[in-house]
Amino acid sequence: xxxxxxxxxxxxxxxxxxxxxxxxxxxxxxxxxxxxxxxxxxxxxxxxxxxxxxxxxxxxxxxxxxxxxxxxxxxxxxxxxxxxxxxxxxxxxxxxxxxxxxxxxxxxxxxxxxxxxxxxxxxxxxxxxxxxxxxxxxxxxxxxxxxxxxxxxxxxxxxxxxxxxxxxxxxxxxxxxxxxxxxxxxxxxxxxxxxxxxxxxxxxxxxxxxxxxxxxxxxxxxxxxxxxxxxxxxxxxxxxxxxxxxxxxxxxxxxxxxxxxxxxxxxxxxxxxxxxxxxxxxxxxxxxxxxxxxxxxxxxxxxxxxxxxxxxxxxxxxxxxxxxxxxxxxxxxxxxxxxxxxxxxxxxxxxxxxxxxxxxxxxxxxxxxxxxxxxxxxxxxxxxxxxxxxxxxxxxxxxxxxxxxxxxxxxxxxxxxxxxxxxxxxxxxxxxxxxxxxxxxx
Amino acid sequence: xxxxxxxxxxxxxxxxxxxxxxxxxxxxxxxxxxxxxxxxxxxxxxxxxxxxxxxxxxxxxxxxxxxxxxxxxxxxxxxxxxxxxxxxxxxxxxxxxxxxxxxxxxxxxxxxxxxxxxxxxxxxxxxxxxxxxxxxxxxxxxxxxxxxxxxxxxxxxxxxxxxxxxxxxxxxxxxxxxxxxxxxxxxxxxxxxxxxxxxxxxxxxxxxxxxxxxxxxxxxxxxxxxxxxxxxxxxxxxxxxxxxxxxxxxxxxxxxxxxxxxxxxxxxxxxxxxxxxxxxxxxxxxxxxxxxxxxxxxxxxxxxxxxxxxxxxxxxxxxxxxxxxxxxxxxxxxxxxxxxxxxxxxxxxxxxxxxxxxxxxxxxxxxxxxxxxxxxxxxxxxxxxxxxxxxxxxxxxxxxxxxxxxxxxxxxxxxxxxxxxxxxxxxxxxxxxxxxxxxxxx
Numbered sequence: 018x019x020x021x022x023x024x025x026x027x028x029x030x031x032x033x034x035x036x037x038x039x040x041x042x043x044x045x046x047x048x049x050x051x052x053x054x055x056x057x058x059x060x061x062x063x064x065x066x067x068x069x070x071x072x073x074x075x076x077x078x079x080x081x082x083x084x085x086x087x088x089x090x091x092x093x094x095x096x097x098x099x100x101x102x103x104x105x106x107x108x109x110x111x112x113x114x115x116x117x118x119x120x121x122x123x124x125x126x127x128x129x130x131x132x133x134x135x136x137x138x139x140x141x142x143x144x145x146x147x148x149x150x151x152x153x154x155x156x157x158x159x160x161x162x163x164x165x166x167x168x169x170x171x172x173x174x175x176x177x178x179x180x181x182x183x184x185x186x187x188x189x190x191x192x193x194x195x196x197x198x199x200x201x202x203x204x205x206x207x208x209x210x211x212x213x214x215x216x217x218x219x220x221x222x223x224x225x226x227x228x229x230x231x232x233x234x235x236x237x238x239x240x241x242x243x244x245x246x247x248x249x250x251x252x253x254x255x256x257x258x259x260x261x262x263x264x265x266x267x268x269x270x271x272x273x274x275x276x277x278x279x280x281x282x283x284x285x286x287x288x289x290x291x292x293x294x295x296x297x298x299x300x301x302x303x304x305x306x307x308x309x310x311x312x313x314x315x316x317x318x319x320x321x322x323x324x325x326x327x328x329x330x331x332x333x334x335x336x337x338x339x340x341x342x343x344x345x346x347x348x349x350x351x352x353x354x355x356x357x358x359x360x361x362x363x364x365x366x367x368x369x370x371x372x373x374x375x376x377x378x379x380x381x382x383x384x385x386x387x388x389x390x391x392x393x394x395x396x397x398x399x400x401x402x403x404x405x406x407x408x409x410x411x412x413x414x415x416x417x418x419x420x421x422x423x424x425x426x427x428x429x430x431x432x433x434x435x436x437x438x439x440x441x442x443x444x445x446x447x448x449x450x451x452x453x454x455x456x457x458x459x
Numbered sequence: 460x461x462x463x464x465x466x467x468x469x470x471x472x473x474x475x476x477x478x479x480x481x482x483x484x485x486x487x488x489x490x491x492x493x494x495x496x497x498x499x500x501x502x503x504x505x506x507x508x509x510x511x512x513x514x515x516x517x518x519x520x521x522x523x524x525x526x527x528x529x530x531x532x533x534x535x536x537x538x539x540x541x542x543x544x545x546x547x548x549x550x551x552x553x554x555x556x557x558x559x560x561x562x563x564x565x566x567x568x569x570x571x572x573x574x575x576x577x578x579x580x581x582x583x584x585x586x587x588x589x590x591x592x593x594x595x596x597x598x599x600x601x602x603x604x605x606x607x608x609x610x611x612x613x614x615x616x617x618x619x620x621x622x623x624x625x626x627x628x629x630x631x632x633x634x635x636x637x638x639x640x641x642x643x644x645x646x647x648x649x650x651x652x653x654x655x656x657x658x659x660x661x662x663x664x665x666x667x668x669x670x671x672x673x674x675x676x677x678x679x680x681x682x683x684x685x686x687x688x689x690x691x692x693x694x695x696x697x698x699x700x701x702x703x704x705x706x707x708x709x710x711x712x713x714x715x716x717x718x719x720x721x722x723x724x725x726x727x728x729x730x731x732x733x734x735x736x737x738x739x740x741x742x743x744x745x746x747x748x749x750x751x752x753x754x755x756x757x758x759x760x761x762x763x764x765x766x767x768x769x770x771x772x773x774x775x776x777x778x779x780x781x782x783x784x785x786x787x788x789x790x791x792x793x794x795x796x797x798x799x800x801x802x803x804x805x806x807x808x809x810x811x812x813x814x815x816x817x818x819x820x821x822x823x824x825x826x827x828x829x830x831x832x833x834x835x836x837x838x839x840x841x842x843x844x845x846x847x848x849x850x851x852x853x854x855x856x857x858x859x860x861x862x863x864x865x866x867x868x869x870x871x872x873x874x875x876x877x878x879x880x881x882x883x884x885x886x887x888x889x890x891x892x893x894x895x896x897x898x899x900x901x
Contacts (some may be wrong), residue, residue, distance in 0.1 A: 038608075041748075042609050049674075049789070051789075147704060153753060158599070162588075162768075163767060164491050165480050165488060165773075167483075180631060230485065306763075307476075309764060311594060311758075312754070313757035315755075322750055326607075335787070339786055341781055344778050344780070349489055388470025
C-alpha cells in the first residue's frame, strides 16, 4: 500500500521529536500500521534555522495555508502552538478534507467545539491525544478503554511545571522562587511561566478531560482555575505534619447537582499514589462506576513523550481513513448528537474539605472565636494544629503570631468564603488567611 | 441503527457483571457506540440456577455450539473460562463469521496463534482486553496508545492473589499460610489456588503482553515461571531492611541477545510506584523508547472491573464491524505478516541482580568462603547484611545459625546457579540457600 503523507506544522521541540520518532521507529510503525508514514512537508518560521531532526526529503515552507492546500498531504500534524494561525491552518485543512493531529490544548479547549463540528461536516478526524498529559494515552483510555463506565471523577497531576516546583519544595525544602528559577534553568518553565503556575494550562487540559469523561461539550467557560504562585513553604510543612502533600490538580467530578471542573492546588493524603508522583511526571486518576479507581502515570511533556502520543494518533487516523465516519471514535467520546448539557455547579456551591491556615495572636480565646465562626456556618472541624511561635517565643508578651491550621469536613465553598471574611475581621487574626482544598481522592 | 446482538457464554462472576454493566449503563454506552448493545442469548451450565443479573429477554441455553450457530448473534462474548469447550465455541463462532470478545487468558496465551489465524482468515475480530489485568486497558495502551514506540520492557503486578498475599505479609507481618487462607475467605483465591500462587496465571498474562509489546507470536513455550508458594516472612523482613518490597512480577524485556519472558517474585525498591501497589490491585510499567516509563494501575480482577474491559472490547468491535479487516488494529499489535521471530534468551543466560539468603554457622571464615565462591564466578556484591543470631545467641558455642544476605550486581543466572551449588556444599552453610531476583525497574 502506498505511504500516508503527513505534513508537520512546527519543527520546534515536539515537531522535531515527532520527526525523529517517525524516522527512528519507521520499521516498527509500518509493521503496526500496515503502511509507511512519510513526512513530506513541514512548516517552519525560519527557513534557515538548524533543526533537531533530519529534514532530508521534507519540503520546508513558511506559509501555513500552503500546507493545508497541498493535495499530496493526507494528514496535517499541528505542533506549532498558539491559537490564531494554528486555528486558521486547521480549519483550512478540514475544509480541504484533510485529517488533523494536534497537541494544542489551548486551541482544543477554547475552540474544539467549533473545530469538531467542522470536522464532522467534512467527514475528517481531528485527533488530540498529545494535548493532555504528553505521553500518557489518557484520552484513548477514557474514550475507549473505559467506554463501558459511567465516569464519576477524573483527577490528577496534569501540569509538570507545577509538580516540579511543588515536589522540590516538599522534598528539598526549597522556596517557590528557588524552584521556579530551577524549572526555568532546566527548560521546564517558559520565560513567561504564568500559563503553568497560574493553572491555565491545567485548566485547558481538565476541560478536555471533563468533556470526554462526561459526554458534554468543551466548557472552557466553566472551569474554576487557581495556580500555585507564591505557595508558602510553611503550608508545605504544615500539610506534611498533618499527613498530606500539596499537589496542583485538575479535577472533573460529578456532584449531586451537576459537574465541577477545576484546577487548583490541593492537599492529598501522603499515602495516595498521586501524592508520590514527583518531578515533572503526570498521573491521572479516573474513577468509573464499573472499573473503580484507575491511575495512569507517565511523562506529561517533553519532545519524545509528546511525540509518542502524536504518532499514536497518526497511526489511529491511518487505520480509520477508510472507516465510515459514523463508526469512528467520536471526538468527544460520545456521538455528537448525544452530548449532554449537564449543569456546572457554581464555584461557591462546590463541596470539598478545606485546609485553613491563620496567623493568630498567641493569646487565650482566639481559637474559641475562630471555631465559633465556623460552627455558625455549620462547618465542622476534622483536625486542629497549632504550632509553636514563629519567632523565638521569648518576651513578646503574648503579642507573637502563631500559625493555626484547621482541617474541615466537607462544606460548601460559600460557607468557607463567608467564615473567612468573619475570621479575617477578628482583631486577633491577620487579615489574609490561607485556604486550600483537601482532596482525599477516595 | 439496529442494535448489535451479543451472546454471553457463561453467566458466572464476570458474565453476570458484564450483563449488569451493559444494563445499568445502557444509555451512556449507546451514546458512545452510536448503537444499542442487546444481550439476546446466554450460555449457562445450570438452567435453573439464580443469577447475579437480570435475564429478562435473554434466551438461556446450555449448548455452546447452539450459541455459535445462532444467526441472530453478531458477537460472542466468551466468559466461561476453561480451555476445551471455550476453544470449540470460539473456533465455531469464527467459522460462522462471528466476532468474539473473551477474557480467557489461558486460552489466548496457549491457543491464541491458532485462534487469530482463523479469525484473520474469516475476517472477524477476537478482542481480549479483559484477559490481562482486569479493568486496566493495558492491551489497548500498548497496542494503540504506544504505537509510536519501540517497547523495551513491560513489568508489573498482574496477579492480584499473589499481591494480596505478599502485601499482607509485608504490612501485617502475617505468614504465607495465614494470608493464603484469608485470600480464600475473601474470594480472592480459588479452592485450588495453584494457578495463582505458582505463577501460572501471571505467566499466561505476560506471554500475551510480550507478544503485543514486541511484535512476536504468543510464546507460551518460552516463559520462565516461578510462584510465591511458601514465601518466608524472614525474607520479607530482610528485604525491607535493605529498602525493598517483595512483589510477584510478570516481566517481558528486550535484552542484547533477544527477549526474556518471565513471571516470578522479585525485590523491588520500596520507593518505586510498583512497590506501593497493595492488596489485589494490579499495576504495569511499560517502557517505550519515546515515551519513557509509564505506569497503569487498577483492579486486576473482580466482576465489574473485568466487565469494564469486556464492554470496552464490545464497543470497539461494534465500531469496527464495517471496517476493512486490513485496517483494524491487528490482534497482536503488528500486522500478522510482520510478526518477528525474536530469539528468547535461555533462563540461565538471563542477566539480573540477585538477593541470596544463606543460613550460615555463626563462626569466622564463612563469609570469606561465600564471597570467594562468588568472586570466582565474577559475581560482584552490592551489599551484605548479616543479622543477629536467630536464637537467643547464648551458649551455642559458635554453632548457631544466622541469616546472611547478599545482594549481587547484574550477573547471568547460570553463574548464580553454579555459585549456589558450591555454597550449599560448604559445611558451614545450610543446603538450601534462598535466591530471588532484584528488579530495580529503572
